[in-house]
Amino acid sequence: MEISTLLSFSLILSLSFTSRIQGFEPSPAPRFVSSLAPGSPSYYSQAPDSGGTPAPAANDVSPPSPTLSFPPSLAPVPVTAEKVGEVAVAPAPEMEGSESFKGIGPSSIQEAEESGVQMVRWCTLRQNNEDCQLLVIALNQSNEYTWKCVQKDTAQECLESIKKGEADLINLEAGMAYVAFINYSMKAIANEVYCDHAKSYQAVAVVNRKACKENKGISLMDFEGHKSCHGGYSTAAGWNYPINHIKESLDSQKMNEREIAAGFFSKICAPSEFEGSGICSGCGNENGSCHLNSPYFGDPGAFRCLVEELGDIAFMKADTVLLYSMEGPHNQSWSSKSVRDFMYLCPEGGCREINDYPGSCSFGAVPANVIMASNSLPNRKRLFILQTLTNATLLEALHAGKYGASPLLSPSTQQIAVVKKLTRSYLGMSASISQSTQQLYTPINQTAPSTASPVSDMGSQSCSCGQNSLVVTLFSVLTMLWLLVFTPI
Structure with missing residues (x-):
């Protein structure tokens, strides 16, 4: 009787350890992107590159940038429109297409304020600042946010400013957008549209x-x-x-x-x-x-x-x-x-x-120039930006010459459209060519970054869990044998 009790206790204990190690507990159901009509708030608020790491596909590898040395990305900090400036513990990455808008960004994202009005800060080169101010006149039609031009000498300085939380947006051609995506953890939110609706x-x-x-x-x-x-x-x-x-x-x-x-x-x-x-x-x-x-x-x-x-x-x-x-x-x-x-x-x-x-x-074909933003841009601000930039009245005013030519958009731009794809998917073949070209410049003595996909990472974790489970099971068997041998009948 005592042996049976001990054996039962040992078996229950081993199963309990096995369950905890392998993670048999039910996991929450994943969230998927629903089909939404353009113009609805949720249509704009979907995050094409949600999650802290911009690597949506198995082949979406981040190669080293050619001849450029960039600082490592900062830790993920989730930000919501309701809690701007607060720092929270970063959760595990969510599935692509999640409605939440979390990403890699500065440790503290405090939106700039001027006279109590929140700012949308578009980074522009210093020599274009006068023209940028003319565009800001057209953009400042809402009391919710005030548009502002952030002057920098180079695009590199703009990318650094966005990474530090000192600016929000920049318009880049596809090659530079890939650099911003890979090295600065930025994401595409809107793109230029040319004649005949060409993108x-x-x-x-x-x-x-x-x-x-x-x-x-x-x-x-x-x-x-x-x-x-x-x-x-x-x-x-x-x-x-x-x-x-x-x-x-x-x-x-x-x-x-x-x-x-x-x-x-x-x-x-x-x-x-x-x-x-x-x-x-x-x-x-x-x-x-x-x-x-x-x-x-x-x-x-x-x-x-x-x-x-x-x-x-x-x-x-x-x-x-x-x-x-x-x-x-x-x-x-x-x-x-x-x-x-x-x-x-x-x-x-x-x-x-x-x-x-x-x-x-x-x-x-090269994807149209794209407006890139920090991966930690709050949902509310991103929604406002997209609603403003896709306003047909704004583009009509620009083309009519009311506010002068804009250095922030290509001369052939007819309108702005929301990017509904993941950044890597939007860049498409251009990203593949950029990746191939940049890989050519990797020094021979430089170790290439890991190309392991999320799938392979999950596989290695599963293998580790299986090994731990096997150890516990063997321990339980040895315990039962010990009891059978040394317990008096």
Whole structure:
């Protein structure tokens, strides 16, 4: 009788330990995104990248950024609109699509206040601040929040300010948006929309018409040893897409992006939004530096580089020549040539007239410029931002010239739309190309980050739990054997 009691007690004890270790307790049911109509509050309040880590997919790996050294992300701090400024213990990450808006951000998120009015702070470059103030006039139509321009010298400083909680928003092209997503834990909340409701643009190469006439079958490979102009280092259309194409054409898998570019072109003008990372041998300056203040920065700058014959080929958005040529609506003092003086260069060979629709004569489609925000932006503020930016009256006022041109939006922007996808999904192929290009620049002696997916992490945890359970079970069996042997009958 005593043996039976002891055996029963031992068995119950082992099962109890096993249950606790393996976590047999019922888990809460996951929450899924429901189908909501545009315009409803919940439509705006869904967080495309909820959770502290912006890694929605198994293949959404965060590679090291090329030549850039960024500080590590800060600890996750959940924030709600009702408790702005309070610091709480970060819970376990929630499923993608959760209605709550938690993420990685500063340890204390205290919204800026001025005269008791909460602020929405849009980070802009210092040279654009005067124009930004004109846009703020159009945006400040509500008493709930006041819009404000935060002046910084570089986009890098803007990203740092957003990470520290000193600013809220910045508008970035796809290549830089990927850097903000990977290195600053930011998320896409809204995107530009262009003519015919387009939410992407084409990345193209532009050359002088004379080069096309002299060689009917000319291709990008024929420009090896020539001078190149790029809209920006690490930008999608200006750098990532063409360099990735050259890499694949040359089968240069073991070379980094700078080696590929420097080995292919004789001189390069690729200004950068990050200090010290531009490639400036072809920018026409003696000190070899090129940053945001370079006259050859951005898509207009790449075209200017070609117009002023600093380069033989330029990489940019497809509509750049139409906008900034002599006949273009945004022509500049340097716009001394006609759109008819240039042609699209098809990557696989041949040329095509410039008409904003290059079709197959491009490196591919790039997602529209996207408004990025901190992953810790409160729901209430994000809802207000999206409702304001998607207001048709605002865009009509901007296009009517009432408040002047905005440096915060592309010249071809027709409206703003809410990003309903996860940031990695929105960036799509552009993110894959950015990741591939940036991985090329990983130093050989640098250890690559872990590529283990959440699935594999869960598997390892399950294995550990199973091992602990086995130990407890074996202990119980040994206990029963000991009782059988040493207990008197």
